[in-house]
Amino acid sequence: MAEGEGVMSNKQIILRDYVSGFPKESDMLARSGSMGLKVAEGSNGVVVKNLYLSCDPYMRSRMRQLQGSYVQSFTPGSPITGYGVSKVLDSKHPNFNKGDLVWGITGWEEYSLVEAPETLFKIQNTDVPLSYYTGILGMPGMTAYAGFYEVCSPKKGEYVFVSAASGAVGQLVGQFAKLLGCYVVGSAGTKEKVDLLKNKFGFDEAFNYKEEPDLNVALKRYFPEGIDIYFENVGGKMLDAVLVNMRVHGRIAVCGLISQYNLDQPEGVHNLFCLITKRLRMEGFVVIDYYHLYPKFLEMILPHIKEGRVVYVEDVAEGLENAPAALVGLFSGRNVGKQVVVVARE
Amino acid sequence: MAEGEGVMSNKQIILRDYVSGFPKESDMLARSGSMGLKVAEGSNGVVVKNLYLSCDPYMRSRMRQLQGSYVQSFTPGSPITGYGVSKVLDSKHPNFNKGDLVWGITGWEEYSLVEAPETLFKIQNTDVPLSYYTGILGMPGMTAYAGFYEVCSPKKGEYVFVSAASGAVGQLVGQFAKLLGCYVVGSAGTKEKVDLLKNKFGFDEAFNYKEEPDLNVALKRYFPEGIDIYFENVGGKMLDAVLVNMRVHGRIAVCGLISQYNLDQPEGVHNLFCLITKRLRMEGFVVIDYYHLYPKFLEMILPHIKEGRVVYVEDVAEGLENAPAALVGLFSGRNVGKQVVVVARE
Numbered sequence: 001m002a003e004g005e006g007v008m009s010n011k012q013i014i015l016r017d018y019v020s021g022f023p024k025e026s027d028m029l030a031r032s033g034s035m036g037l038k039v040a041e042g043s044n045g046v047v048v049k050n051l052y053l054s055c056d057p058y059m060r061s062r063m064r065q066l067q068g069s070y071v072q073s074f075t076p077g078s079p080i081t082g083y084g085v086s087k088v089l090d091s092k093h094p095n096f097n098k099g100d101l102v103w104g105i106t107g108w109e110e111y112s113l114v115e116a117p118e119t120l121f122k123i124q125n126t127d128v129p130l131s132y133y134t135g136i137l138g139m140p141g142m143t144a145y146a147g148f149y150e151v152c153s154p155k156k157g158e159y160v161f162v163s164a165a166s167g168a169v170g171q172l173v174g175q176f177a178k179l180l181g182c183y184v185v186g187s188a189g190t191k192e193k194v195d196l197l198k199n200k201f202g203f204d205e206a207f208n209y210k211e212e213p214d215l216n217v218a219l220k221r222y223f224p225e226g227i228d229i230y231f232e233n234v235g236g237k238m239l240d241a242v243l244v245n246m247r248v249h250g251r252i253a254v255c256g257l258i259s260q261y262n263l264d265q266p267e268g269v270h271n272l273f274c275l276i277t278k279r280l281r282m283e284g285f286v287v288i289d290y291y292h293l294y295p296k297f298l299e300m301i302l303p304h305i306k307e308g309r310v311v312y313v314e315d316v317a318e319g320l321e322n323a324p325a326a327l328v329g330l331f332s333g334r335n336v337g338k339q340v341v342v343v344a345r346e
Numbered sequence: 347m348a349e350g351e352g353v354m355s356n357k358q359i360i361l362r363d364y365v366s367g368f369p370k371e372s373d374m375l376a377r378s379g380s381m382g383l384k385v386a387e388g389s390n391g392v393v394v395k396n397l398y399l400s401c402d403p404y405m406r407s408r409m410r411q412l413q414g415s416y417v418q419s420f421t422p423g424s425p426i427t428g429y430g431v432s433k434v435l436d437s438k439h440p441n442f443n444k445g446d447l448v449w450g451i452t453g454w455e456e457y458s459l460v461e462a463p464e465t466l467f468k469i470q471n472t473d474v475p476l477s478y479y480t481g482i483l484g485m486p487g488m489t490a491y492a493g494f495y496e497v498c499s500p501k502k503g504e505y506v507f508v509s510a511a512s513g514a515v516g517q518l519v520g521q522f523a524k525l526l527g528c529y530v531v532g533s534a535g536t537k538e539k540v541d542l543l544k545n546k547f548g549f550d551e552a553f554n555y556k557e558e559p560d561l562n563v564a565l566k567r568y569f570p571e572g573i574d575i576y577f578e579n580v581g582g583k584m585l586d587a588v589l590v591n592m593r594v595h596g597r598i599a600v601c602g603l604i605s606q607y608n609l610d611q612p613e614g615v616h617n618l619f620c621l622i623t624k625r626l627r628m629e630g631f632v633v634i635d636y637y638h639l640y641p642k643f644l645e646m647i648l649p650h651i652k653e654g655r656v657v658y659v660e661d662v663a664e665g666l667e668n669a670p671a672a673l674v675g676l677f678s679g680r681n682v683g684k685q686v687v688v689v690a691r692e
Contacts, residue, residue: 269616269618272581281627283621
């Protein structure tokens with residue numbers, strides 16, 4: 001971390017090239033660069049020190065060449081970008097001052113120049129773990145909030161199913177549904193996660209989808225009356241099994257399809273006829289369309305956190321050099337809870 | 347048509363047994379029974395003479411053994427049932443009198459006893475062709491109306507695509523969309539139907555999907571800016587091609603999936619990830635949920651019909667004995683426009 005005139009060495013995680021199939025650690029490499037910590041005159045930007053970085057499933061799609069998507073491809077040869085929590089070191093933007101804590105899109109590196117800091121959220125509440133702004137208080141939290149309350153149209157007493165239920169978003173959807181008085185079942189891929197769902201997050205039931213020879217049978221066991229709301233994080237065979245178990249006028253919020261992200265050709269979904277017979281609404285959503293609700297979300301969620309009614313489990317990787325393994329681990333379900341990478345604690 | 351004491355011979359079309367694969371004429375048979383034309387004391391029913399019978403794609407699903415669907419299976423060995431226009435010959439129900447014209451569910455036979463006539467609609471407007479109550483003024487008309495106005499949330503100027511566009515429902519959806527000021531393209535399976543769409547129903551463009559080697563390319567040709575609304579009647583490969591051509595916040599009303607009805611295992615749909623990237627809403631619906639809007643629909647549609655702003659094309663089969671061929675023809679697209687069977691004209 002040497003240097004003169006405010007120039008610092010800057011470790012970075014670079015995407016080597018576009019990726020097909022399951023991403024591997026070796027698709028990324030660590031590189032040392034250097035970076036001036038002052039924003040240039042005439043710029044509107046801020047220079048930040050990155051504290052926590054977020055590993056999120058949607059990042060998989062950015063590893064391929066995209067056209068017309070709501071996200072942009074990563075640039076091979078350049079640092080990965082993604083959500084993170086950062087501290088402002090220098091600012092030429094009127095909304096930000098040195099010392100401010102922010103969350104939003106930053107680089108997978110020790111220091112980043114954020115050229116359009118308008119998209120950053122300033123962190124006002126610091127009596128919670130700062131890493132929460134990559135999870136429950138950041139993009140995944142808003143995703144759970146918007147997806148459940150705005151897309152699912154939930155009502156007290158309804159039957160709710162959440163897949164990838166111990167993940168960054170799923171664990172919150174289940175807790176929100178319980179707060180509303182719903183019956184909630186989650187699926188996950190290990191016994192440890194199933195135990196978390198039942199014992200930590202308060203799901204009524206949970207099951208390990210990898211141990212179910214027939215997902216349709218599993219769903220009928222937990223939902224003899226059928227499913228009103230499905231919060232979809234995985235896609236593929238689970239979606240097909242859910243479709244035949246939905247109740248009339250059920251709703252499916254399509255948040256993610258992680259089982260499909262590493263396939264060259266996605267699996268076919270065969271039971272869409274259920275959309276008609278059961279009059280289902282299936283709706284995809286993207287959290288960026290809902291960020292205007294962030295203040296309202298914070299007002300709701302902060303008291304729940306502080307008073308222990310909503311809990312959050314993070315899987316914390318220490319050190320930027322471990323970020324590639326952490327990201328890759330999402331796609332084999334290695335993480336338990338929200339995957340965070342600590343770059344620096346302050 | 348022999349008798350004594352009001353007992354008439356009664357020709358009927360019987361389903362022999364449950365059907366797999368494409369239905370064939372020989373899956374049905376004509377049989378002569380007899381029927382008393384007086385409603386028994388203590389019953390609430392009506393006896394009707396059937397005038398026009400409706401052939402509708404949803405009837406395919408009733409030819410198999412169904413559980414928990416919104417419709418019931420036909421009973422092998424008994425007459426097919428379906429929508430029709432009928433005249434009341436005798437009534438023990440306070441809402442109906444001898445001579446009333448009604449539309450609703452009746453039997454594929456010359457005379458039917460309707461035991462629960464509450465579901466029948468009384469026909470008040472007879473200055474339009476009576477057969478229209480199997481189509482534009484009946485279930486398909488309400489389907490087009492509810493599907494387009496209630497499910498699609500259409501706005502002036504939007505880009506609308508309709509598949510099976512010359513069918514009983516599609517031809518109306520296209521015309522409704524034009525009335526609203528949308529750009530409308532339809533697909534159909536013959537040159538004759540494509541010509542109808544462009545020259546009779548006023549679609550902006552139309553194409554023969556059977557002549558398109560790549561449906562994605564075809565859709566891009568007609569929708570260089572993408573599709574806001576897809577009125578889905580067919581499913582399968584067309585749905586996959588549409589998904590990648592939808593615009594952000596587009597809507598897909600799932601009315602039918604006729605390409606799939608005769609397959610033992612429906613085709614897989616692979617592009618559901620577009621639901622997320624484009625934030626699409628895909629919603630199945632069933633017309634029976636919207637029948638409370640029927641008076642409002644009539645108020646809207648009757649002036650359009652009488653003043654020639656909305657037209658309707660029927661494919662009329664003469665005689666009950668030709669009903670099996672007419673029904674079967676739906677699944678090879680043999681009908682041009684709404685398929686009706688004339689049992690009697692008065």
